[in-house]
Every structure is written in C-alpha cells, then in structure tokens.
Amino acid sequence: GAVVSQHPSWVICKSGTSVKIECRSLDFQATTMFWYRQFPKQSLMLMATSNEGSKATYEQGVEKDKFLINHASLTLSTLTVTSAHPEDSSFYICSARDQGRWTEAFFGQGTRLTVV
Amino acid sequence: DAKTTQPPSMDCAEGRAANLPCNHSTISGNEYVYWYRQIHSQGPQYIIHGLKNNETNEMASLIITEDRKSSTLILPHATLRDTAVYYCIVRGSGTASKLTFGTGTRLQVTL
Numbered sequence: 001g002a003v004v005s006q007h008p009s010w011v012i013c014k015s016g017t018s019v020k021i022e023c024r025s026l027d028f029q030a031t032t033m034f035w036y037r038q039f040p041k042q043s044l045m046l047m048a049t050s051n052e053g054s055k056a057t058y059e060q061g062v063e064k065d066k067f068l069i070n071h072a073s074l075t076l077s078t079l080t081v082t083s084a085h086p087e088d089s090s091f092y093i094c095s096a097r098d099q100g101r102w103t104e105a106f107f108g109q110g111t112r113l114t115v116v
Numbered sequence: 117d118a119k120t121t122q123p124p125s126m127d128c129a130e131g132r133a134a135n136l137p138c139n140h141s142t143i144s145g146n147e148y149v150y151w152y153r154q155i156h157s158q159g160p161q162y163i164i165h166g167l168k169n170n171e172t173n174e175m176a177s178l179i180i181t182e183d184r185k186s187s188t189l190i191l192p193h194a195t196l197r198d199t200a201v202y203y204c205i206v207r208g209s210g211t212a213s214k215l216t217f218g219t220g221t222r223l224q225v226t227l
Contacts, residue, residue: 006159034214043203044160044217093159095215103148103209107159 003027004096006108013084013115021079021111023094029074030096034105035067038091050077084115120204125222128198134191136221138204141185147208149180150215151189153200160203160217163189194225 003026013019023033032051036044048064050056050071058064068080077096081088091112097105121139128134140149148167152160164171164178166187171178177190191198203220207213 002162004159036217043219044154046214046216049214091157095160103207104150104162104165105215106162107152110157110159112157 002102002106004030004094004106004108006094006111008111009109010112011114013113015085015115016083018080018082019084019113021081021092021094021113023077023079023096023108025075025096025098025106028096028098029100030077031074031099032097032105033071033077034095034097035069035077035079036093036095038093038110044093047079081113084113086115089113089115120206120218122202122204122218122221124219125224127224127226128191128194130195130225130227131193134194134198134223134225136189136191136202136204136223137186138189139186140204140206143184143206144208147206149178149184149187150205150207151176151178151202152205152215152217153198153202154220155197155200163202194223196225196227199223199225 005024007022035047038044047062048056048058050069052071052074056069071077091110093110094108095105148165150165151163154160164176166178180187201220201222
C-alpha cells in the first residue's frame with residue numbers, strides 16, 4: 001500500500017514551453033500533497049503544499065505563476081512549469097499524505113526535467 | 117519544526133549493523149522524528165518514525181534518547197542496496213506540518 005506514482009519519469013522540453021507533471025496516489029486518498037525540487041548534489045527543497053480543493057501554499061521564493069499546482073481530486077495533483085528555462089532543469093518530486101490515516105508522507109519516484 | 121544535525125557521511129561493511137545518529141536538541145513535545153532515505157535518482161523512501169518510544173519495523177529500528185534530543189537509526193544487517201542518503205527529519209503532527217529535508221548522511225555500504 002501507500003504508492004505514489006509520478007508521470008513522466010523524465011521529460012525534455014524546449015525553452016519557453018510548458019511542462020505538466022502528474023502525481024497520483026494509487027491506493028489511498030491524498031488529503032495533502034507536497035512538491036519538491038532537487039538540484040544535483042543538493043537536498044530536497046520544498047516548493048509548495050497543496051490540500052485537495054484549495055489553493056496551494058508556496059514556499060518563500062517560489063514563483064506561483066511559474067509553478068502552477070492543481071490538486072483537484074484526492075488522488076491527483078499536477079505541477080505545471082510554465083515558460084520553462086534551462087535553469088528550471090531539475091529533479092521534481094511529489095509527496096502525498098493521508099492525514100486521516102498516517103502521519104508519514106510517501107514519495108513519488110521523481111521527474112527529471114531538462115530544458116534545452 | 118526543529119532542526120536536525122547529521123554526519124555528512126558514514127561507511128559500513130556489508131552484513132554489519134549501520135548506526136546513523138541524529139541530533140535534534142530543540143525538538144518540542146509534539147514533534148515526531150522521521151527517517152527517510154534516498155537512493156540515487158529516486159524519490160525518498162519512508163523508513164520509520166517515532167515520538168518517544170523506540171520503534172522497530174521490517175526495515176530498521178529507531179532508538180530515541182529519553183530526553184528526545186537525539187536518535188539513532190539502526191539497519192541491523194546492512195547490504196549494498198542500503199547505500200543511500202539518509203535523512204532525519206523532525207516534524208509536528210498538525211495538518212500544516214511539512215517535511216523539511218536537511219543535508220542527510222550519505223551511507224556507503226562496502227563489501
């Protein structure tokens with residue numbers, strides 16, 4: 001149980017285009033989802049927290065108009081990187097938690113984004 | 117959430133127990149200690165968590181000191197597949213609580 005699936009696992013896009021990353025909880029209802037970014041040889045940096053049906057809360061320094069997060073259902077959250085630039089190339093990871101069942105969160109396998 | 121301090125790296129021989137320490141001296145009464153690990157180019161994997169009592173599951177044991185200012189994650193028989201970065205995180209139990217990752221400990225298991 002407690003499986004979180006991300007899609008795609010990797011994506012290459014042209015500079016200026018937008019990319020959507022999906023995060024699904026496969027066997028539980030994710031009342032809260034988190035999006036992280038990780039640059040090479042660095043730790044995970046939290047970008048935003050989203051609760052189902054409400055707007056995401058972004059961490060300081062993260063542009064909400066550039067990183068659009070939608071958490072429309074209890075099993076799906078999406079992160080859209082708009083007008084991507086090479087500096088947005090990174091490893092994006094989602095995490096999901098069912099607040100009513102567990103205190104721990106479970107992570108997807110990550111999405112490697114390369115902007116060329 | 118309280119900050120944690122971990123050694124940047126550790127080595128362990130395969131088959132031996134790996135003991136990974138974590139200091140969290142500013143932990144407050146309602147904060148849990150969580151351990152995750154990240155194998156290269158994958159998402160973090162939940163290992164174990166605890167509040168006050170020692171905990172054990174199929175992956176590891178978590179020993180929390182009586183004053184809760186430090187803890188140790190024990191992998192009883194380390195294998196090469198346990199090579200990863202291990203993160204010790206302190207987090208409250210509220211719905212708004214977040215998992216904030218530090219730099220972790222890079223565990224290298226060798227033959």
